[in-house]
Amino acid sequence: xxxxxxxxxxxxxxxxxxxxxxxxxxxxxxxxxxxxxxxxxxxxxxxxxxxxxxxxxxxxxxxxxxxxxxxxxxxxxxxxxxxxxxxxxxxxxxxxxxxxxxxxxxxxxxxxxxxxxxxxxxxxxxxxxxxxxxxxxxxxxxxxxxxxxxxxxxxxxxxxxxxxxxxx
Amino acid sequence: xxxxxxxxxxxxxxxxxxxxxxxxxxxxxxxxxxxxxxxxxxxxxxxxxxxxxxxxxxxxxxxxxxxxxxxxxxxxxxxxxxxxxxxxxxxxxxxxxxxxxxxxxxxxxxxxxxxxxxxxxxxxxxxxxxxxxxxxxxxxxxxxxxxxxxxxxxxxxxxxxxxxxxxxxxxxxxxxxxxxxxxxxxxxxxxxxxxxxxxxxxxxxxxxxxxxxxxxxxxxxxxxxxxxxxxxxxxxxxxxxxxxxxxxxxxxxxxxxxxxxxxxxxxxxxxxxxxxxxxxxxxxxxxxxxxxxxxxxxxxxxxxxxxxxxxxxxxxxxxxxxxxxxxxxxxxxxxxxxxxxxxxxxxxxxxxxxxxxxxxxxxxxxxxxxxxxxxxxxxxxxxxxxxxxxxxxxxxxxxxxxxxxxxxxxxxxxxxxxxxxxxxxxxxxxxxxxxxxxxxxxxxxxxxxxxxxxxxxxxxxxxxxxxxxxxxxxxxxxxxxxxxxxxxxxxxxxxxxxxxxxxxxxxxxxxxxxxxxxxxxxxxxxxxxxxxxxxxxxxxxxxxxxxxxxxxxxxxxxxxxxxxxxxxxxxxxxxxxxxxxxxxxxxxxxxxxxxxxxxxxxxxxxx
Numbered sequence: 001x002x003x004x005x006x007x008x009x010x011x012x013x014x015x016x017x018x019x020x021x022x023x024x025x026x027x028x029x030x031x032x033x034x035x036x037x038x039x040x041x042x043x044x045x046x047x048x049x050x051x052x053x054x055x056x057x058x059x060x061x062x063x064x065x066x067x068x069x070x071x072x073x074x075x076x077x078x079x080x081x082x083x084x085x086x087x088x089x090x091x092x093x094x095x096x097x098x099x100x101x102x103x104x105x106x107x108x109x110x111x112x113x114x115x116x117x118x119x120x121x122x123x124x125x126x127x128x129x130x131x132x133x134x135x136x137x138x139x140x141x142x143x144x145x146x147x148x149x150x151x152x153x154x155x156x157x158x159x160x161x162x163x164x165x166x167x168x
Numbered sequence: 169x170x171x172x173x174x175x176x177x178x179x180x181x182x183x184x185x186x187x188x189x190x191x192x193x194x195x196x197x198x199x200x201x202x203x204x205x206x207x208x209x210x211x212x213x214x215x216x217x218x219x220x221x222x223x224x225x226x227x228x229x230x231x232x233x234x235x236x237x238x239x240x241x242x243x244x245x246x247x248x249x250x251x252x253x254x255x256x257x258x259x260x261x262x263x264x265x266x267x268x269x270x271x272x273x274x275x276x277x278x279x280x281x282x283x284x285x286x287x288x289x290x291x292x293x294x295x296x297x298x299x300x301x302x303x304x305x306x307x308x309x310x311x312x313x314x315x316x317x318x319x320x321x322x323x324x325x326x327x328x329x330x331x332x333x334x335x336x337x338x339x340x341x342x343x344x345x346x347x348x349x350x351x352x353x354x355x356x357x358x359x360x361x362x363x364x365x366x367x368x369x370x371x372x373x374x375x376x377x378x379x380x381x382x383x384x385x386x387x388x389x390x391x392x393x394x395x396x397x398x399x400x401x402x403x404x405x406x407x408x409x410x411x412x413x414x415x416x417x418x419x420x421x422x423x424x425x426x427x428x429x430x431x432x433x434x435x436x437x438x439x440x441x442x443x444x445x446x447x448x449x450x451x452x453x454x455x456x457x458x459x460x461x462x463x464x465x466x467x468x469x470x471x472x473x474x475x476x477x478x479x480x481x482x483x484x485x486x487x488x489x490x491x492x493x494x495x496x497x498x499x500x501x502x503x504x505x506x507x508x509x510x511x512x513x514x515x516x517x518x519x520x521x522x523x524x525x526x527x528x529x530x531x532x533x534x535x536x537x538x539x540x541x542x543x544x545x546x547x548x549x550x551x552x553x554x555x556x557x558x559x560x561x562x563x564x565x566x567x568x569x570x571x572x573x574x575x576x577x578x579x580x581x582x583x584x585x586x587x588x589x590x591x592x593x594x595x596x597x598x599x600x601x602x603x604x605x606x607x608x609x610x611x612x613x614x615x616x617x618x619x620x621x622x623x624x625x626x627x628x629x630x631x632x633x634x635x636x637x638x639x640x641x642x643x644x645x646x647x648x649x650x651x652x653x654x655x656x657x658x659x660x661x662x663x664x665x666x667x668x669x670x671x672x673x674x675x676x677x678x679x680x681x682x683x684x685x686x687x688x689x690x691x692x693x694x695x696x697x698x699x700x701x702x703x704x705x706x707x708x709x710x711x712x713x714x715x716x717x718x719x720x721x722x723x724x725x726x727x728x729x730x731x732x733x734x735x736x737x738x739x740x741x742x743x744x745x746x747x748x749x750x751x752x753x754x755x756x757x758x759x760x761x762x763x764x765x766x767x768x769x770x771x772x773x774x775x
Contacts, residue, residue, distance in 0.1 A: 142516025
């Protein structure tokens with residue numbers, strides 16, 4: 001009996017610890033001063049720095065201190081070719097997944113040059129990965145860019161289209 | 169640690185900006201063209217979709233009578249034909265109003281200017297005031313009236329700010345704006361400096377309204393872009409000149425064009441509160457309407473968005489979100505553009521807001537908005553659902569696909585056929601002359617669009633070949649009003665670098681109508697010209713609503729006489745007026761097919 005109780009206690013403790021870890025990784029959408037503190041006012045991409053559209057920026061914190069930051073930029077300084085493929089940036093300080101595909105820590109550009117896809121690029125404009133976007137036709141008040149909680153991760157929206165970002 | 173990494177990343181990316189901020193280049197690297205928020209999907213077309221669209225079976229509803237009037241001699245001028253700079257492209261407005269109180273609607277045309285005129289090197293273009301003599305005769309009274317402006321004009325908003333029964337004009341300029349006080353003897357005096365509304369910068373579509381219920385009109389003026397004439401952005405005319413190598417010119421579909429507004433600093437907005445002594449104070453920040461984000465403001469209107477008695481405020485912004493300010497009744501506003509749905513289109517996209525129509529197009533008792541946008545993007549119809557909620561019904565209402573090739577400016581809800589449903593008129597014209605050199609499916613001069621309202625759905629009214637609607641103009645400002653007292657709404661369009669257009673409504677099949685001139689009771693704290701009033705006209709099962717609005721359209725002013733089409737109805741079942749002070753009165757209307765004057769607190773026996 002004693003042995004069974006010990007076993008139960010160990011299992012319960014493990015479960016609690018696991019639950020705690022999951023809770024720590026749960027995403028918090030940042031707002032107000034917390035948001036402006038982490039969003040850069042400008043972003044370098046393919047030879048030019050461009051101002052962030054601060055009204056169209058969003059960030060999430062995973063657990064205690066892991067951040068994913070995204071924003072649209074004013075691409076007016078770029079050629080039409082770059083503007084066609086690049087609309088904003090994605091910064092992560094820890095490994096994440098985009099729709100289940102891994103993305104290592106770093107700073108990236110992204111855009112929607114391919115119909116139905118969000119393409120992530122390195123800072124030189126080289127395509128790194130493309131993930132399918134999902135249309136949320138019932139979203140009532142879409143924004144050019146925003147994040148909302150999605151289970152343990154977040155949805156990164158561009159209008160009514162979104163991808164899911166989760167901590168790895 | 170991770171936060172430190174994020175901070176480091178941010179700092180790394182911020183450094184170039186910090187450097188730029190410390191040593192700003194004489195010319196910006198480059199900017200995004202006006203309307204950078206449009207979809208702009210590159211496409212090649214075999215024909216232009218903005219000119220030459222005609223229907224031989226369509227009836228003529230508007231006749232171009234410009235050349236029969238003295239307005240034919242007016243020439244708008246705004247910079248050079250190449251349009252190297254953004255300030256050369258969006259002028260100018262037009263007003264229809266009765267300045268001499270003779271019962272006939274007169275016309276004021278805003279003019280632009282030139283860089284040389286700004287430097288005193290050449291004579292400045294002049295605005296013009298035309299007195300309506302009746303029978304389509306107009307007399308140019310600009311000189312006598314003293315309203316030539318001779319500054320780079322953009323907008324005009326009419327309001328009787330001093331409650332003396334005479335219509336005054338605020339003229340918004342790139343430079344110092346003017347307030348023309350109507351002296352009542354056919355002359356005006358610029359009192360902007362004296363009264364504290366000589367706004368500097370780039371003032372666009374202003375609106376008068378008594379937001380604080382003290383019976384005195386206040387003034388809201390949107391700001392557009394900050395321009396330093398001594399430090400202009402690169403211009404497309406320099407592309408092939410020596411020394412221009414390396415400059416990163418602004419582009420539209422790969423072609424060099426003028427820069428802006430994106431990439432150029434925006435300008436905040438200004439709310440002037442009128443004090444008891446008749447002077448104005450800038451209360452923009454205190455009231456919460458200063459636009460600290462400095463969006464590119466183009467059009468505005470004070471109007472009742474909800475059912476309280478407080479005037480709300482809408483601002484249409486270019487390439488940035490529109491703003492809707494709900495009046496909290498304590499001298500401040502709450503901006504609800506995003507939660508209300510007015511800031512963006514249905515897909516959550518910022519658009520290039522230019523003009524603004526205000527009206528209850530579906531006769532549900534609430535004001536709706538129509539905002540014009542850039543080419544390769546649709547104009548947007550915002551339906552007022554009540555409770556400060558709006559829904560973008562552009563495509564459901566039939567206004568989406570048809571508007572995509574057009575770059576829209578002035579827009580007005582008006583019942584051109586007097587059937588009791590507000591139709592829609594839209595003036596168009598591109599900002600880049602370069603579009604005529606490419607197969608982009610659009611053009612510099614563009615046809616206007618007239619939509620017939622069929623119980624809340626819109627159908628484009630065809631343009632018979634050779635008719636006014638078949639013509640293409642570089643349109644900007646638009647004003648509506650019955651210029652010949654025949655019960656049909658006529659139109660005046662101010663065209664960029666061209667003569668204006670006067671459109672006489674000759675629609676054959678029209679219904680009965682009623683015109684209302686409202687006079688508020690100043691003693692009850694309603695402005696005398698009744699701006700902020702709402703009239704409800706009931707005929708049978710249809711209850712129409714119209715509001716007395718200053719401004720809107722695009723930098724322009726419609727006649728403030730409320731015009732109701734009545735269809736087959738020959739009597740008014742009920743006329744209710746909600747006055748600016750919030751009181752509601754009902755009036756008996758003795759007859760239709762005429763304009764009647766209604767004075768607050770007085771019965772309509774003699775009207």
